[in-house]
Amino acid sequence: MARKSLGYIELVWxxxxxxxxxPGAIKSCTSCGAPQPINVRFEKVDPETFNLVKDEALLRMAKSGPDKHCPFCGTRNLASATTCVECGGDLTVGATSRPTGEVVELAGQTPAITPPPTTSARPKISKGMLILIVVLVLGLCALMFVVLSQLFKTSALNATVSSVKWERAIVVEAWQQVEGSGWMSDLPGDADIIDCQSQFRYNSDTYKPNSTEVCGTPYTVDTGTGFGEVVQDCYYQVYEDYCRYNMMAWTTVDTLSLSGYDLNPAWPTANLSNTQRFGDQTARYTIWFDADGQTYSLTTSDLALFQQAYPGSDWTIEVNNFGSVSSAEPAN
Ligand SMILES: [Zn+2]
Ligand SMILES: [Zn+2]
Known part of the structure; x- marks a missing residue:
């Protein structure tokens, strides 16, 4: 939040x-002549209409820094004073500056006191209860471990390859115009802008160009001089152009795929134009096994393994309790 100053008002004590x-600027009581004690707070008179100080001399006083109290007689003096106006005492050592920065309350109102946080009594857990909970949690963990290890336990089976399949795919990309959108400041260098619209992008605590200022209710802060500074906390809703644009980019235009039921996979081919190229390629090899009258399958990207899977050859496969093959190798 940026604090914005609206001006100064004279306070009272x-x-x-x-x-x-x-009046705030008066340093000793106008009626009995008593000096203003340091613990007396400044207050404001007018709740709403701020009667801002126009007089140059008073404004200088308001901005001159907090007044200080004489260490000898307690009299309030200007921040710039070096000797006390009342007793002539030295103010350069030991003088107490008036407090500043506090929010000034309306005259006759006690400052808002924030209630102390109520300390909620935490329910006590007995030692026996705690041990029971720990034992239960540990027991549950052990049970989970047993169940999971049972589920993922594998057993080795003698298997025979019944059939195989390979699948290969390759992406075709073309260098062509694509449409995109983004914030003006983030656009790629070669973007060709179609149109832009001013949109809200983020809130900023400090001023930014092309923004809307949003301010809270004004309040008064003690300056320690008898004057209060009327301030407002503001932030800025920053707007920026959000644009649609065209640009050239490699774009997927097709995916070619090829498959077969033998051990000699091949890549799909195509005649590409000079604005086309091949992109990502993927391969999937599946081997089906017969073992103990059941059918199992293994899908892999391992071409070397796949090419050993002659139909009718003997293999050893690891099968878990879900019936899936975790590994396989040809039997010697
Ligand atoms: Zn008095
Ligand atoms: Zn003095």
């Missing part, structure tokens, strides 16, 4: 001794 309401 109430004399401890005689309860007189004094």
């Amino acid at each position: 109430i004399c401890d001794s005689c309860q007189t309401k004094n």
Whole structure:
């Protein structure tokens, strides 16, 4: 949040001794002459209409930094003073500056006190209960382990290859115009813009060009000078052009595939034009086995393994409880 200053208003303070309401800039009570004690807070008079200070001298005072109290007689002095206006004491050592930065409350209102967080009493878990929970969790883990290891346990079977299949595919790409969209600042260098629309992109705490300012309710902050600074917390809704564009790119236009039921896989071929090329290629090899009257299959990308799978050859396969083959190798 960016804090935005709207200007300064003069505050008031109430004399401890005689309860007189004094203007903020006045440093000793106008009625009884008592100096303003350091623990007296400045308050504001007007809740809504800010009567902003126009006078140059007062504005300078408001911006001059917090007043300080004389270490000898307690009198409030300007930040720039080096000797006390009342007793002439040295203010360069030991003077106490008035607090600043606090939000100023309306006169007669006590500052909002935030209630202390209620400490919720945590339910106590007895030691026996805790041990029981740990034992239960451990037991559950052990059970899961047994079940999972049973499910994934494999057994070796003697198998015979019954049939094979290979499948190969290759992508054909073309260098052609494609349409895309994106934020103006992120567009590729060779993008050919079709049209753009201004859209909300993000919120920023600091000012950004092409943005909408959103501000909260103004409030007053103590400057320690008897004047309050009226401020507003603002953020910026930043807009940017979102564009549609054309550009040239390699694009998938076709996928050629070829398959066969032998041990000699081949890649699909095609006559490509000079704006086309082959892209990604994939291969899948499947071997079917007979073992103990059951059929099992293994799909792999391992061409060397596949090419040993002569129909009728003997293999050893590892089968898990789901009936899937986890590995296979030719029997010697
Ligand atoms: Zn007084
Ligand atoms: Zn003094």
